[in-house]
Amino acid sequence: MSDIEIRPATAGDIPAIVALLADDALGAKRESPDDLTPYRAAFARLVDDPNQHLVVAVRDGRTIGTLQLTVIPGLSRRGATRSVIEGVRVHSDERGSGLGTRFIEWAIDASRREGCQLVQLTSDATRIDAHRFYERLGFEASHLGFKYQL
Template sequence: MSDLEIRPASVDDVPTIVAMLADDPLGAQRESPDDLTPYLVALERLAQDPLQHQIVAVRDNRVIGTLQLTIIPGLSRKGATRALIEGVRVHSEERGSGLGAQLIEWAIAESRRQDCQLVQLTSDATRTDARRFYERLGFEPSHIGFKMKL
């Protein structure tokens, strides 16, 4: 699909990104597409941090996918740098097209380019289709995750 552009997200992309984040049962509970203010503030913070990459996939001038890639320097694993993939979303009309795999492939390539030794991601335990998708791409379930709301 050579007509696909992957580029940094812009302020103009925020409404579409938020709509994609909210377009499933989990996202519908935690996202607020009617108030974009916190998302715009967050995008500004991301844009100022060179270790953060909020990207969008664009085809025919339409945003159809997004993800966030975070580069994390660390001491563990002999000072390894790792990459964290979060917020992977594909527009509902594009699901099943291979776009999700292209987004993950971009994230892996960018992680290699930035000398990361490990790529990790999380997915909600209720997202069984997502789990199968990530396993098909070569990711292995390896940890139990914990969260604490603040």
């Protein structure tokens, strides 16, 4: 693991990030690696927002993972700041290597540095292996999520 660098994503990382997002059954249905235009626009918004942290894991010049951490100041929980982990992806060749654990540890440490009192994440209901992974790292299934498509 010491040969892996976790660093902020750059615009040059967009194709590799989108490929990671599309590389599973769910992502294949909702991502479009052939048209990076919407991803470039989204990346520009992320870079301009200090509460957004999009990172990649790189080994030997190859992007092998990505994660987005969002910091959300709030009034609830006595004015607590929370973070949300999103878009965690590890290249299929690297799954089981410990990179996912390292990513989540990075996100928790970054959340502490940002003054967060709570780290939360969501995971698609069909990702049973991911649920076990997050529970093994100390996360508790505590809420039922809802989405409204616009």
